[in-house]
Amino acid sequence: MGNIGLGNIYYSVDGAGIGADIFRSAQTHAFTASGVSYASASALGLQSTDQITGLTVVDRDGDANTFSPGSGDAVVFSLGSGSPSLSSISITRPLNGNLALPADVFVADASGLSVLIRAEDIGLRTWTNSDALDGLSLEFELVPEPGATLLLLLGGVALGLRRARS
Numbered sequence: 158m159g160n161i162g163l164g165n166i167y168y169s170v171d172g173a174g175i176g177a178d179i180f181r182s183a184q185t186h187a188f189t190a191s192g193v194s195y196a197s198a199s200a201l202g203l204q205s206t207d208q209i210t211g212l213t214v215v216d217r218d219g220d221a222n223t224f225s226p227g228s229g230d231a232v233v234f235s236l237g238s239g240s241p242s243l244s245s246i247s248i249t250r251p252l253n254g255n256l257a258l259p260a261d262v263f264v265a266d267a268s269g270l271s272v273l274i275r276a277e278d279i280g281l282r283t284w285t286n287s288d289a290l291d292g293l294s295l296e297f298e299l300v301p302e303p304g305a306t307l308l309l310l311l312g313g314v315a316l317g318l319r320r321a322r323s
């Protein structure tokens with residue numbers, strides 16, 4: 158692959174023992190396994206011999222250099238059909254047993270590794286090997302804490318009362 162001049166690019170590289178690691182390439186660095194490590198397979202709850210075939214990084218803590226699931230970061234991805242973790246991820250599905258499939262979409266976040274979307278829920282055949290997440294739209298809503306909203310409201314009331322007395 159060539160170089161591109163964008164911000165951080167997150168990617169995985171096919172290869173023995175690194176197919177489930179995620180690397181970060183800032184600015185115009187090439188896509189190689191010598192890039193800066195963003196998340197290891199074990200940090201994602203995967204085995205080193207798994208193959209990530211499509212991924213999206215959701216960075217919520219503002220530190221694009223480090224995967225911090227406890228701070229709200231998440232990685233959404235698909236796995237290749239030969240990935241050993243597929244046989245250890247248990248989910249509930251109406252047909253085809255309770256094992257994860259290559260067409261499922263997974264998420265690694267503060268809750269650990271789980272299936273985000275089952276293949277059949279987005280119209281994919283269970284035997285499909287999903288290798289891109291182009292059509293997946295992720296929306297995350299940031300909800301303020303109730304205490305912060307209450308303090309803001311009380312501050313506004315206090316300011317209104319102060320102006321009324323003047």
